[in-house]
Amino acid sequence: MSQPQGFQDKVAFIWKVADKLRGSFKQHEYGSIMLPLLVLRRLDAVLEPTKSAVLRQAQSYGDKSLGPGEDFVLKGIAGVPFYNLSPLTFRTMLADDKNVAENLHAYIGGLSPAAFEIIERYDFTGKVARMDAAGILYGVLSDFADLHVGPGEVSNEAMGHIFEELLRKFSEMSNETAGEHYTPREVIRLVVDLLLSGQTAHAIEGATVPVRTVYDPAAGTGGMLTAALERIQDLNSTAKVQVYGQELNPETWAIARSDLLIQDVGADNMAFGNSLTQDAYPHTKFDYMLANPPYGVDWKSYAKPIQDEADTHGFAGRFGAGLPRVSDGSFLFLQHMLSKMKSGSRVGIVLSGSPLFSGAAGSGESEIRRWIIENDWLEGIVALPDQMFYNTGISTYVWILTNTKPTHRAGHVALVDGRELFTKMRKSLGDKRKYVTDDAIDQIVRLYDDLPDDPRVKLLPNETFGFQRITVERPLRRRWEFTDEVLDFLPEKARAVFAPSAGTAVATEREFKVLVDGMAAVAGGLDAKTQRAILKAAAVYDENAAPVLKKGAPEPDADLRDFENIPLPAGYIAMSDEQRAKALHEAAETHLHDEIHPYVPDAWIDHGKAKIGYEVPLTRQFYVYMPPRHVEEIANEIRDLEAQIQEWMKGLGL
Known part of the structure; x- marks a missing residue:
């Protein structure tokens, strides 16, 4: 992969400087110190050729606050849309090793608003104080002062690589993404x-x-x-x-x-x-x-x-x-x-x-x-x-x-x-x-x-x-039978009355209710909750039973319900809503007739539950079927490998 010349050298240098933070900061904090310092050093290097001229112009304004006009002039002299009014640089701020923190704050405070906002976003002030208290601020800044990242030495593209590689490394250290x-x-x-x-x-x-x-x-x-x-x-x-x-x-x-x-x-x-x-x-x-x-x-x-x-x-x-x-x-x-x-x-x-x-x-x-x-x-x-x-x-x-x-x-x-x-x-x-x-x-x-x-x-x-996406229904087919499970729902007194009917089966729910009502009367009656439980427990799936009807139509069996996806009709997107509805209905019925009825003739589609979906199965579009190897080919390969292993074993005297 093509990377700018010297890219890894700069990264390695900064990574080595970060090691000075060990013991004073946790690893997940390293990036929030090294990255703003690198930004500052880059800004410092960019401003270096014009710094003296900017300071001279700023001094000519005296003590008056800078307005838009003065700001515009200073940016023009700097050649970039920012400047620094502090007379300090990364090197000169180190001249007084007892006041490095104050010098750094003064240097940052001299940045024009757009550049100052960048450093401010790092919440850098507290970290500077901690480095100063730990006695490592001078050494860290000295190393950065020796880092050459001026535009003539490091292009914008290379600088991007440096930032991103450091960001990757620091993110890994802190388990970030x-x-x-x-x-x-x-x-x-x-x-x-x-x-x-x-x-x-x-x-x-x-x-x-x-x-x-x-x-x-x-x-x-x-x-x-x-x-x-x-x-x-x-x-x-x-x-x-x-x-x-x-x-x-x-x-x-x-x-x-x-x-x-x-x-x-x-x-x-x-x-x-x-x-x-x-x-x-x-x-x-x-x-x-x-x-x-x-x-x-x-x-x-x-x-x-x-x-x-x-x-x-x-x-x-x-x-x-x-x-x-x-x-x-x-x-x-x-x-x-x-x-x-x-x-x-x-x-x-x-x-x-x-x-x-x-x-x-x-x-x-x-x-x-x-x-x-x-x-x-x-x-x-x-x-x-x-x-x-x-x-x-x-x-x-x-x-x-x-x-x-x-x-x-x-x-x-x-x-x-x-x-x-x-x-x-x-x-x-x-x-x-x-x-x-x-x-x-x-x-x-x-x-x-x-x-x-x-x-x-x-x-x-x-x-x-x-x-x-269509919903394929099949009719509910049940018989009702007095099973042991049904008897378990009954009170002790009623169980004796119902027990002789164990194994009895009827074809419809209505017939079963008649039987239950008759025996319940003998047993002294059953509450509604128990009767509902008995009816539910007695329903047994029977593929040969007649469909259960509700208002004259087959009732669907939720256990046999299925869903299938069928392609949209050609030209569907350009159709009117009325045309779409008709085309979808016809496509679903054709699918039912051709693909489902040959195997499940009693199935039907609940068109009211149909939904339209979209997906992009890209890998499926480029799938190429690879036929399995012939059994004899695999067997021959195994025999060859076995023969080779036998030869190796002979060489070992086994």
């Missing part, structure tokens, strides 16, 4: 290339000075946003790209915010908070949206505002299609993103296998898939190799959605099987043991774009993924 925070860079590139594939790239190139907006509601360290920005500008160097994101984790938010701040590409648009409950952009629509939301994360703790929005606003809100089970909020992020589409928008999202098929017909997940597919928004799904992520080895899938499909894809979904297009890593990183090379990414994108005649590609009608 590193994969919730960031996505491997080659996966990001694949998602971005799929998102910008086909007619979208043409649209970017076609505009004179296009303005494109990119949004990630689970931004992590911001890698997807910056990758999308760079790729769009590769397609059209004149494009003006505005990035927007939101992130819940304060540490990763700070990393993303600092990265965007240094690049001057919209750091103010990196919002902090939960995008599902505190949407920072409720009225904004975007051209491109992409995300790798956390897999299988429970959203029960913040379910109420989501449920309230769904109940109150329905489809006018974000969650009108349905709510997934509380054990996995992936579909909440997808619905959130779809609510922000404008004409021509495209969405790319990385999901686990669960959203493909979890949830029966009528469930929240199935209804969400139904809403997406029947609106013809699902353009395609690409299956990725397993073991691609740092915290999990599960299989993952890239969904591409748009509300403006090209003509040749309208009404269809493209499936691409990229599970075998991987290269094994020489050394694993957490659970990540495979990666996708640039050539493999290009190959996957070509398969997705060109839809060639290839076993790894399928273009299927939308109806392929829908089904009607």
